[in-house]
Every structure is written in C-alpha cells, then in structure tokens.
Amino acid sequence: AQSVTQLGSHVSVSEGALVLLRCNYSSSVPPYLFWYVQYPNQGLQLLLKYTSAATLVKGINGFEAEFKKSETSFHLTKPSAHMSDAAEYFCAVSEDYGQNFVFGPGTRLSVLP
C-alpha cells in the first residue's frame, strides 16, 4: 500500500534562507509523486510533479524537488524563501498515474522577516 510521511508539521525559515520540506513515500510500484501548496482559505494548487522522467523536477515559484529512489524521498526545496511562500505544503503519491492519490499530513511553512 502506498503512504506518505512528511517530517515536520511546521517549518520556519527566514526570508532569503533555503527552504527544505521533507517527503518520504512507500509504494509497491514506481510512483508518481506530487507537491501541492495550499494558501490560506484556498484549495490546493499543483507545485510540481514527478512522473518517471527526469529525477530533478522544477515547479512554479522557484521550487524544485528531486526523486531519490534509493531513499524513497521527494524533498521540496527553494534556494531563497519569500514571504509569499508561507503556506501549507502537501506531498502526495499515486500508484495509478494520478487517478488516485494518498496525501501526506502536510507541512506548514512560515517565513520570518
């Protein structure tokens, strides 16, 4: 069965600092992996996705994530945090090409001035 863990329910960084949000997954087949962002009072918006092509995936707003099969990880990074990055971030895994997802519990990112 597929599952997702996100280490750290709340991460705080200073503006301009590196953002690192961790995601580890378990899957019985090569997975599709996704990062979604949820801004306050809004629905989820796709940041980026891994679908078995390049292992380093670039998304919107300067975010990127690297698929590491040996570590079963798909960590999200951004070199320099901006105040507008403050939101909740969800990692998700799909074993059936995105037909059904299992979401992680989410990580709330705070950006301090």
Place this chain on the structure above:
Amino acid sequence: DADVTQTPRNRITKTGKRIMLECSQTKGHDRMYWYRQDPGLGLRLIYYSFDVKDINKGEISDGYSVSRQAQAKFSLSLESAIPNQTALYFCATRTGGESSDTQYFGPGTRLTVL
C-alpha cells in the same frame, strides 16, 4: 471564473441534520473526487467518480453518500451529520486517461457540525 466551484463555502449545522455539499466544474473533466481535510491528517479520499455511471468508495466513505448528477456536477451528502464530520471538504477533478495525472481542486467547504 473558477474552474472548480464549491457551494456553500462555509456551513454550520447541528447533529442529525442532512447536509449536501455541491461541486461544479467547467473543465470538462470526466473524473471527480471528494476529500476531507483534517489538521495533521492531510487529505483523505471519501468518494470518487470516473463518469456519471461510475461511483467508487474511497478510504473514508462511511457516513457519506454522493450523487453524480451530470459530468459537471458531483454532490456529497451527509445523511445525518455528526460532530466528527467537522472538517474542510474539497472537490477535485481530473481528465481521464493516463496522459493526464493532475487533479484540480476547488476552494473548499468548511463544515462545522455542532
């Protein structure tokens, strides 16, 4: 206009009441989903539908029912609401076929059951 809309956006109700949450989409997608979001648990799938005649239970369907009235509409009902159904509910859509793997989410409905 938003591609995926949900009504109402907020609802407060009492235990035992019947509640319907509605979702409409203008994306022309075949597949629609209902999730609930609880703090620390992420999103959990309640029901999903691959077309008007295809309804499937998700991880946590007990206490819920759905209706796919048309390709563009997918409603979630709580026949007799209970307090532990207090949550944020999201509708999502996806086009069919393996070539598309992205779900698009509505803005959410915040439901409180007293």
